[in-house]
Every structure is written in structure tokens, then in C-alpha cells.
């Protein structure tokens with residue numbers, strides 16, 4: 001059986017393999033890494049945990065080896081078996097030594113990986129069934145170009161959904177569907193700014209947004225954040241005439257705190273004075289499980305007497321459903337409706353009629369709302385378990401950041417250096433744990449070392465064993 005799915009190499013996603021792979025093992029019984037010396041030539045198999053990875057012949061392609069999410073059933077301690085742990089360590093040594101052209105990750109993610117959600121079979125089943133029905137109804141009336149902003153039905157459903165879940169009031173005509181946040185940013189940045197313009201970005205912040213900003217020929221300005229979010233006064237000092245600010249006010253990425261009311265007011269005041277725009281990325285705010293509900297920046301501006309419509313709201317279904325859908329949206333304030341609609345027409349046209357229709361049905365029937373409430377309970381429990389364990393069992397190493405939202409938790413090191421952070425995350429990866437390095441989210445030298453742990457995908461019952469493995473990594477490294 002061939003495996004021809006996509007793969008990730010050095011952080012870049014390739015949708016299709018340039019060749020067919022005949023075997024991809026990733027199970028505890030065999031622990032085999034398959035590699036191909038010359039593409040199309042032949043396949044040899046080695047068990048890297050048995051041979052010296054440095055003495056292995058060079059391979060263009062290495063398959064397998066990355067930890068599955070469901071690692072708890074693999075070993076005697078309900079963690080990774082030592083054999084499998086050895087394999088992952090050997091694979092890392094191999095990769096460092098030989099630098100193969102392509103490394104294919106076998107399906108699945110390490111425990112604590114970011115960017116994954118809990119897969120709820122029931123919700124998925126419903127989505128499949130609605131999408132199937134929509135596909136079967138895909139008739140003549142759907143074959144023309146349609147609206148560049150995407151399906152009116154879904155836009156209307158989103159407007160209702162946002163009013164009930166976020167208290168955000170908007171007209172479906174203001175909503176433009178996108179294939180996710182990145183796409184929304186591309187549309188917005190291209191439409192409202194000119195090449196060379198400066199744009200404030202949180203530091204630490206979301207690297208993908210920063211990259212999109214750079215790719216559009218704009219100049220990101222790193223503005224530090226503190227416990228209240230982006231320090232607006234620093235932004236004013238660093239780049240007073242920037243054309244826009246990109247912020248995550250509901251749940252600062254990656255540190256996790258919301259932006260304080262005073263900072264929100266200061267940001268809006270700066271934008272009004274300078275005629276600047278604010279891009280509000282509200283990526284996972286549905287999952288707020290503590291404290292009072294937070295208003296969006298767009299609503300706050302709408303409530304101001306002289307609110308001129310400077311906030312562009314960006315939302316995504318990557319967290320509330322699954323990232324693979326590639327569905328998101330932006331809400332244009334009235335003054336920007338025309339240029340943003342034109343930008344959609346030029347390069348942002350988002351079709352996928354059956355998928356958009358299926359999502360509209362999910363929302364209209366209250367199924368998305370129900371799914372989000374169920375996931376919120378699951379994520380809240382995972383968050384509490386991790387926070388409790390970090391406070392109780394890692395207090396000599398880590399300081400967890402306060403946060404009551406989302407699918408990840410961030411902790412800074414009490415005293416660890418950047419080298420310690422790197423060694424620790426490499427060892428963790430070898431043990432089947434995919435934890436991110438906090439320092440990599442900083443764009444400046446003020447970076448702090450620490451860890452970012454996702455809990456979207458890790459089954460709740462596996463959190464304790466995953467954290468026990470992480471603790472083990474600390475003990476061995478220090």
C-alpha cells in the first residue's frame with residue numbers, strides 16, 4: 001500500500017510527495033525507519049535504535065519516526081517505551097549528521113503539539129453528512145462565480161453566531177470569508193497599506209502573522225508586551241506613524257493574557273489620532289473558561305462616540321473546528337468594506353461552496369455552538385490539570401503564565417538559558433513530546449526562555465504521563 005500524503009520538511013508543508021512511499025512504519029513492535037537512497041531506486045530498512053545513526057549510509061528520504069499522539073499505550077509506564085524513545089533520539093542524531101533532503105513525518109503529532117484540536121467524532125460525522133448533502137445538491141445555480149466574499153448563507157450564519165458568542169454586532173455584508181487567518185492578513189495588508197509601511201506587532205507574537213507582513217513588503221515593528229498586553233506607549237515611541245497594529249487582544253499569543261481595558265483604549269486612541277488601522281486576531285477566544293466575557297476591540301470601537309471604523313476583526317474556524325478546513329473570515333469596518341471587497345475579488349476569492357454550506361448548517365442548527373461549549377469544558381479541564389501539575393511538580397523550573405483561554409499554556413524558565421531550552425525541547429521530542437520553545441516567538445533580543453504546551457489534541461487521560469515524561473527530561477538535563 002502506498003502512502004502518498006503530504007509531508008512537512010523544515011517547517012514547510014508540501015501537499016504532495018514527489019514519489020510514492022511503499023512503507024511507513026511507526027509502531028512500537030517494529031520501530032523501523034525506512035529510507036530510500038536514490039529516489040526510485042530501492043528501499044532499505046533500518047532500525048535506528050539498533051544501529052549507530054552516525055554510521056548509517058546517506059539517505060535522501062527518511063520516513064517515520066515522529067511520535068504519535070497516542071503514545072500512552074506504547075510502554076510499560078504508559079509512556080513511550082524505551083525502545084521507541086531510543087528510536088526518536090537516534091532519528092534526531094541521524095538527521096543532524098546526514099541532513100536528508102526529505103523527512104516524512106508519519107501521521108500524528110507529539111503530545112503537547114500546538115495547532116491541533118480535539119477531534120470530536122460526532123461533530124465530524126455531522127459535518128461530513130452536511131457536506132455530502134451539499135455536494136449532491138451542487139447544481140446549475142451554483143456554477144457561476146458567485147460573490148467574492150463567499151457564501152451569503154455562511155456569512156449570515158457567522159454574523160448570528162458572533163452576536164450570540166462574542167456580543168459582536170455586524171452585517172453579513174461586512175463579512176468576507178477566507179481560507180484562514182493567513183489569507184485574511186494577506187487580503188487586509190495588501191488592501192490597506194503601502195509597501196514599506198510600518199506595522200506594530202506584539203513581541204513575543206505570532207510568527208506566521210509577522211511573516212505575512214514581511215511578505216507583503218511591509219515593515220513589522222516589534223512592540224513589547226507586558227501583563228496588560230501590547231505596551232502602546234512603546235509602540236508610539238518606536239514607530240509613531242505606523243500604518244497599522246496587529247494584535248491578539250483576547251488571548252495574547254503566545255503568553256496568554258488578555259489586553260487590559262486601558263491598553264485597548266490607548267490603542268484605539270492612537271489609531272484614531274494617526275489614522276491607523278488595527279487588525280484584531282481573535283483566534284481562539286471561544287474557549288474562555290474563566291473570568292467575565294471580553295468585548296472585542298471592534299465592538300469597543302463601535303461603542304465610542306467618534307469610532308470611525310478602524311478595527312478589522314479576523315476570525316478562524318481552525319480552533320473552533322479543525323485547521324484542515326481552512327476556513328476563516330474577516331469583518332471589514334464600514335469605511336473599508338469597498339477596498340477589502342475589491343481585494344477579495346482580486347486575489348482572495350474563497351469558494352468551496354459545499355464546505356461553506358455545511359458549516360452554515362452546523363451554525364444554523366446550533367451544532368457549532370454546542371460543539372464549542374463541549375470543547376470548552378474539555379479544554380478547561382486539560383488547562384487546569386496542566387496548570388496544577390506545572391505549579392506543583394515543576395515549581396523549581398517553570399513559572400506558568402496566567403491565562404484562562406485557549407488551547408495552550410506558556411511557562412517561562414525560572415533560571416534556564418536559551419541553550420537549556422533547546423536541549424530540553426530536543427530531549428522532549430525524543431521522548432515523544434512536542435513542546436515549543438518560547439524564545440522562538442520573540443523577534444528581538446529581549447527573548448525569554450520557556451515552553452509553550454498545547455493541549456488541543458492530547459487526550460486528557462494522557463496529560464499526567466506526558467508531564468511525567470517532561471519532568472524526566474528536566475531531571476536528566478539539569
Ligand SMILES: Cc1ncc(COP(=O)(O)O)c(C=O)c1O
Pocket residue numbers: 115179180181182183206248253281283315316317318323327328
Ligand atoms: C495567533 C493565531 N492566530 C490565528 C491562528 C489561526 O490561523 P489559521 O486561521 O490560518 O489556521 C493561529 C493558529 O495557531 C494563531 O496562533
